[in-house]
Amino acid sequence: MTNAKRSLISMVIVLIVTVLGLAFSWFAGTGGAQWNGYPVLYLCALVAFAVNWLAYIPSALARTEKYYDFVGSLTYLAVITTAVILSGPLEIKAIIAAVMVAIWCIRLGSFLFIRIQQSGHDSRFDQIKVNPARFLVAWSLQALWAIFTAAAALAIITAADRGTLDLFFWIGTLVWAGGFAIETIADRQKHAFRKNPGNTGRFIQSGLWAWSQHPNYFGEIMLWTGITIIALPLLSGWGWLVLLSPIFVTLLLTKVSGIPLLDKSAKNRWGDDPAYQEYRRKTPILVPRPPRQPSHRA
Template identity: 55%
Template sequence: PVYALCIAAAFLIQWIAFIPAWLNRTEKFYDLTGGITYITVTLLALLLTPGTDARSLLLAGIVIVWAVRLASFLFLRIRNAGEDRRFRDIKQSFGRFLLTWSLQGLWVSFSLAAALAAITSTLRLDLDLFAAIGFLVWLAGFAIEVIADRQKSAFNAKAENKGRFISTGLWSWSRHPNYFGEIVLWIGVAIIALPVLRGWQWITLISPIFIIILLTRISGIPMLEKRADQKWGNEAEYQSYKAGTSMLVPLPPKK
């Protein structure tokens, strides 16, 4: 019941936030609402589950740290940019805009699935090797995502880089290092959750798989690759960068 309540809350928050967003035709609080949803749902799971243990607190802690960092980063980015181009046409259509907010509820539900199942699980186990390995994997992914985001922000902040693509730092080893970090950190969350999952809860391990499929096959990378090809596809420098740089997993650039 607690798990189901948390999923319902994830969607309810989106639909409530959608009302002022639609009335004002704005997407500026979309990512911020996503972060607030992660935090609210995680805290709800903690508060409604009796006998909170160290594993639950660890999972809640790393999810909240990640959510605060990413939501604030994305909110400040859109505030500085003035708009999120993805929403330019979508926000004019009630149905499409509502669907986009509903999909954020789905994104939260799927990505948080393993963590929520572990936090609300009746099985309690002391922190173990899974917790240690999972935390280190999460930490590595989180660090990669933060560094990649900061490097790109610093690059874009320089006037001489206007209209150019980044190919330095982590971006010289991967065309999408931030997404690689995102995938890795959710794998870490699933590893921490693993030992206390039982029965139907095993299904929640689809969480990192869902994120991998979404970022590499549906939105995320395909969308950005298409935009990059439209913008720099005719430039020899970009073609060389694309041919010599791994799409996702950071690897030494090809000569």
């Protein structure tokens, strides 16, 4: 396939991604707060694309992905801030939802930014950052990712009637807190493992990583599910579209860019290692389970 054809296909993908993100946010936001006749959720989507496209320009010129994850976190902060500003006076439920997203994206964004600064590059972008059109696809998809992922939180913030701190709120908050704790602990354990020179060339199988091959991803799915639970009593009509939030996160991490890519890389590095084969055999891929104890025969 020629470069011209690849570029054309990439631009078509960018168009589809943009239309999908804007259409989703328009319909999902019709029952929520409005600003000058536009759903606030829709305006948040415009901000998400604008942030990523503006960041794309210098990144494409420099052919660097070093700021990709940082801009991803900035996108969440931008859309949440936009929703807070344009939705008028906020009640406690909306404030807490905004704080949840802010805490998550600041923690994860700083972690990913520091990691790429230390590693030097992200191998996912080796083939696409040299092609401006393909690189733009990545930045556009990041905007769409933020829109879909944060949809439930945005629905809470922009809801016309946010309701009280009901049972859904307390259950959702507990689920969010558990997911945030799991993701944070798993990331710190893996970071500490990699910093130890004695672990060079080895794979982690301790801590939460003995309970799950991808505990950080389980934590992320869990925390967005928690926010969606909080949003449930506020949804009606097209607003039910925001239930796509945890579904999208789950599919993305388990079928597209998360587990499949990491597992492929891990199999290339340790696929012939009996210890790695045993680890994969006895350890759940996603949902944590206490490590199996070795059997003792008389």
